[in-house]
Structure formats: structure tokens, C-alpha cells
Amino acid sequence: MARRAQIVAAARTCVVEQGFHKTTMADVIRESGLSAGAVYGYFKSKEEIVAAIAEEALGTVDELFEKILTTEHPLTPLAALEAALNHAVTIAERPGGDVTRVAVQAWAEALHNPAILDIAGGKYLLLREHFEDVVRRAQADGTVDPDTDPKYIAQVMFGMLPGFVLQRLLIGDVTPDTYTAGLKALFRA
Amino acid sequence: MARRAQIVAAARTCVVEQGFHKTTMADVIRESGLSAGAVYGYFKSKEEIVAAIAEEALGTVDELFEKILTTEHPLTPLAALEAALNHAVTIAERPGGDVTRVAVQAWAEALHNPAILDIAGGKYLLLREHFEDVVRRAQADGTVDPDTDPKYIAQVMFGMLPGFVLQRLLIGDVTPDTYTAGLKALFRA
DNA sequence: TTGTCAAGAACGGACATTCGTTTTATGTTC
DNA sequence: GAACATAAAACGAATGTCCGTTCTTGACAA
Numbered sequence: 457m458a459r460r461a462q463i464v465a466a467a468r469t470c471v472v473e474q475g476f477h478k479t480t481m482a483d484v485i486r487e488s489g490l491s492a493g494a495v496y497g498y499f500k501s502k503e504e505i506v507a508a509i510a511e512e513a514l515g516t517v518d519e520l521f522e523k524i525l526t527t528e529h530p531l532t533p534l535a536a537l538e539a540a541l542n543h544a545v546t547i548a549e550r551p552g553g554d555v556t557r558v559a560v561q562a563w564a565e566a567l568h569n570p571a572i573l574d575i576a577g578g579k580y581l582l583l584r585e586h587f588e589d590v591v592r593r594a595q596a597d598g599t600v601d602p603d604t605d606p607k608y609i610a611q612v613m614f615g616m617l618p619g620f621v622l623q624r625l626l627i628g629d630v631t632p633d634t635y636t637a638g639l640k641a642l643f644r645a
Numbered sequence: 646m647a648r649r650a651q652i653v654a655a656a657r658t659c660v661v662e663q664g665f666h667k668t669t670m671a672d673v674i675r676e677s678g679l680s681a682g683a684v685y686g687y688f689k690s691k692e693e694i695v696a697a698i699a700e701e702a703l704g705t706v707d708e709l710f711e712k713i714l715t716t717e718h719p720l721t722p723l724a725a726l727e728a729a730l731n732h733a734v735t736i737a738e739r740p741g742g743d744v745t746r747v748a749v750q751a752w753a754e755a756l757h758n759p760a761i762l763d764i765a766g767g768k769y770l771l772l773r774e775h776f777e778d779v780v781r782r783a784q785a786d787g788t789v790d791p792d793t794d795p796k797y798i799a800q801v802m803f804g805m806l807p808g809f810v811l812q813r814l815l816i817g818d819v820t821p822d823t824y825t826a827g828l829k830a831l832f833r834a
Numbered sequence: 835t836t837g838t839c840a841a842g843a844a845c846g847g848a849c850a851t852t853c854g855t856t857t858t859a860t861g862t863t864c
Numbered sequence: 865g866a867a868c869a870t871a872a873a874a875c876g877a878a879t880g881t882c883c884g885t886t887c888t889t890g891a892c893a894a
Contacts, residue, residue: 459873475757477666481850491875492851502850533831557756564753566815567746568664576815604830611812611819612827618811619804626755626765630800638801641793642722643831670884680841681885691884 460498463488464512465552467505472553476506476561503571510565510572513558514579516547517617521586532599533613534636534643536590541620541632548624556621563618580614587613649687652677653701654741656694661742665695665750692760699754699761702747703768705736706806710775721788722802723825723832725779730809730821737813745810752807769803776802 466488470479481502485492499505520543524531531539548556566573587610594600600609616639623630655677659668670691674681688694709732713720720728737745755762776799783789789798805828812819 473757475753478757480848482848493853493876494874496851497873560756561753563811563815564664564750567749568662568667573815580812581816601830601833604826605823608823608827609830610827612805612808612824612831615808615812615819615824616801616804618808619801619806622752622807623769623800623804626752626762627770630804634794634797635801635804637793638797638799641790641798642801644790669882671882674842682842682887683840685885686839 459490459494463490463495463498463505464508468509468512468555468558469553471506471509471561472555472557476565503569506565507571507575509558510562511575511579513555514562514576516555517544517583518579518586519543519547521583525586525589530593530597530599531590533587533590533594533609534639536587537613537616537639538632538636540617541635544617544621545624545632548621554625556625559621560625584610584614648679648683652679652684652687652694653697657698657701657744657747658742660695660698660750661744661746665754692758695754696760696764698747699751700764700768702744703751703765705744706733706772707768707775708732708736710772714775714778720779720782722776722779722783722798723828725776726802726805726828727821727825729806730824733806733810734813734821737810743814745814748810749814773799773803 463484467479467484470483470487473479474483481492481495484502484505485495488495499508517540520540524536524539544556548554562572562576566576584607588606591600591606591609591613595602595606616635620630620635652673656668656673659672659676662668663672670681670684673691673694674684677684688697706729709729713725713728733745737743751761751765755765773796777795780789780795780798780802784791784795805824809819809824
């Protein structure tokens with residue numbers, strides 16, 4: 457199991473640097489410090505390794521809600537988004553390579569790879585449900601219009617994260633602070 | 646030039662179905678109805694074709710503002726976003742394949758391909774500036790807080806589009822209507 | 835004839851995966 | 865504790881396929 461983690465870590469490093477398709481098995485094998493035979497002893501194929509990395513990367517977002525949802529009561533949508541943005545940057549800067557880069561790779565891969573689509577769809581539906589919980593509480597508090605389907609509000613809230621991640625990676629001039637400032641201005645319009 | 650367009654169209658079809666990396670030159674050649682020699686007469690390499698598709702796909706978003714910004718005065722942020730979402734769905738459903746799928750591919754590709762990064766960064770900065778114009782007008786009207794940097798507000802507005810596109814493709818339960826409903830509820834919080 | 839364009843067979847390189855061999859770890863017997 | 869037997873893990877060169885690109889040949893137009 458330690459070996460398995462070692463291989464996934466090595467593969468993640470390669471994927472962060474080169475993307476899913478440009479990383480060769482030779483790369484992963486070299487980076488892991490193992491041999492081809494050893495790696496194939498733990499994973500049946502490259503596709504299986506890719507799935508493992510994607511699952512790991514897309515799962516990191518959920519960590520947030522385990523903390524947030526249970527501790528800070530009550531939570532406004534704005535505060536929840538602020539926490540999510542900060543969390544995204546935190547996990548992006550963790551050692552071992554920016555996982556948000558892996559996530560973007562996974563989005564593209566999901567469009568043509570049913571296994572990855574399942575993983576991405578599943579993880580993101582879960583995340584959206586967490587936002588939905590936040591919304592329901594805010595509706596109960598009267599902070600948010602109670603006549604709008606919380607699902608729709610959660611869609612929009614969740615939908616802010618990909619845009620933030622993308623701008624951070626492709627343009628590089630967004631931070632949780634600039635984004636929060638923009639959000640505050642829009643929410644009071 | 647007609648030949649060039651013919652090749653790009655064929656390649657786009659392949660990329661929509663299979664993604665950048667799984668589409669082989671043989672696929673493009675077959676789909677275009679030409680020969681290898683002919684295709685390589687118009688493009689130096691596969692990478693050049695990929696860049697052409699990406700440029701085309703990422704450029705479609707700009708069409709919107711040429712209409713919107715000049716005709717409808719004044720435009721609230723909400724109305725601008727609503728128009729952008731509808732436009733996204735419109736171009737996605739155009740014959741020739743869902744270009745938003747190509748866009749997602751381009752996001753991933755941009756992380757490791759400087760040429761694509763330039764294209765994506767450039768197009769998206771332009772788009773964001775258009776949102777910034779909308780914000781400035783709304784600030785002049787008093788519809789939006791004038792003390793917040795319009796750039797930050799534009800970042801957030803632009804940032805909603807990737808999330809919408811992604812949810813539409815990966816989960817499939819968002820429409821401009823559900824999204825607009827969610828937006829309205831949040832903007833009045 | 836000459837110049838332009840297209841055809842498509844052929845090439846060279848890269849890649850994922852396999853498999854026979856070797857090393858390391860574990861247990862067993864005297 | 866030494867010597868051996870057995871199993872598990874790791875090695876890495878070899879393999880066959882696939883893919884981007886080239887290049888020679890042929891058709892047609894001016």
C-alpha cells in the first residue's frame with residue numbers, strides 16, 4: 457500500500473508537469489524509483505493510474521466541508537465561498553505539485569473517458585450538495601430568498617470555483633481576496 | 646483557404662469526439678476527405694492544427710459582446726451574465742460539434758503548451774475586459790458599488806462561465822434558466 | 835511543357851506492456 | 865544459528881503496435 461501511494465505520488469508529479477497524455481510510463485517508472493515490472497504489479501494499466509490520480513485530485517475539495525460545515529454555524533453563502541476559495545489555494549500550494557492542475561486535466565479527460573467522468577461527476581455532485589446545505593441554512597435564517605430552489609443557488613456557488621481555478625492557472629491575477637471583493641460587490645447589487 | 650477551413654472543421658469534429666490527444670492525424674485526414682500530403686500542405690504539424698481549433702473555439706465567446714455591448718444600453722451585470730450563458734448554449738448547439746468541449750480541452754492543453762496558453766490567456770483577458778465595461782457602466786448608474794475595483798467584479802463575472810460550461814458537460818443539469826434563478830437569489834442576499 | 839496540388843505508401847521513432855530472470859524476504863529444519 | 869526451501873517482489877531488456885511526418889509519384893491546369 458505504501459508502494460501504491462509512492463507510485464501515485466510519482467505519477468502526480470509527472471502529470472502536474474506534463475499532463476496526462478505527455479507523461480509516459482517510463483516517466484512514472486523513473487520518478488517512482490521502481491521498475492516497470494514493479495509498477496505493473498500494482499496497477500493494471502496507465503489508465504488505472506490516471507484514474508487514481510484524478511480521484512485523489514478531485515477528492516481534495518471535499519476536505520473543506522468536513523471542517524466548515526460542522527464547526528462554523530451559521531454560514532452565509534459568501535463566507536462559504538470565501539472559505540472554498542482559500543481552501544483551493546491552500547491545496548494548490550501543498551507540496552507534491554498543484555493538484556488544481558490535475559483537476560483541469562481531469563475535466564478534459566472526463567469528456568472522453570467514462571471512468572473519469574464517473575469520478576468527476578460523483579465528487580462534484582457531492583460538493584454541490586454541501587453547498588446546498590449551506591444555502592438551506594441561509595434560507596432558514598432569512599439571509600437568502602427562500603423561494604428559490606436551493607439546488608439552483610448551489611449550482612451557481614459551485615460554479616464559481618472552476619472559474620477561479622482557471623483564472624488563477626491561466627492568467628494568474630486572481631486571489632481569494634480579489635474574488636471576495638468582487639463577490640461582495642455583486643451580492644449587494 | 647477553403648481547404649484550410651475544411652481541414653479545421655474536420656479536425657474539430659474529431660476533437661469534439663475524442664479530444665486533442667486521441668485524435669490521430671489519420672482521423673483528421675479521413676474526416677477531411679483529403680490525403681496526408683494535402684493536409685500537410687496546409688499545416689506544418691498536428692500542433693498547428695490544434696492551435697487553430699483552440700483559437701477558433703475560444704474566440705466564439707467574444708461574438709457575444711459585439712452584439713450586446715453596442716445595442717443594449719444600459720446593461721446590468723445580471724443581464725450581461727444571462728446573455729453570456731444563453732450565448733454559450735447557443736454556440737454549443739451549433740452544428741459542427743459542441744465547441745465548449747473543445748474549450749475544455751484547450752484549458753488542459755494550455756497548462757503545458759505555451760502557444761495555447763497565449764491564445765487562451767489573450768482571448769479570456771479580452772472577454773474579461775468586456776465584462777469590466779459592463780461593470781463600469783453599472784457603477785456609473787449606481788447599480789453596483791462604485792468603490793470596488795471593476796476588475797475584481799469582472800473576474801467573478803467571467804469566472805461564472807467555466808463553471809457553467811463544466812457542469813453542463815459533466816453533470817448536465819444546468820441551464821441558463823436554473824443558473825439565472827440562482828444568480829438572482831444570490832445577488833439579492 | 836511547366837508548375838501546382840493531391841495522393842498514399844513507407845519510414846522512423848516512441849510508447850505501453852510483457853515476461854523470463856534475479857533479488858529480497860520469510861519461514862523451516864537440523 | 866547456520867543452511868536451505870519457498871514465496872513474493874522487483875528488475876529491465878525485448879516486443880509489437882501505433883502515429884506523426886515525409887517523399888516519391890501521378891494528375892490536371894495554364
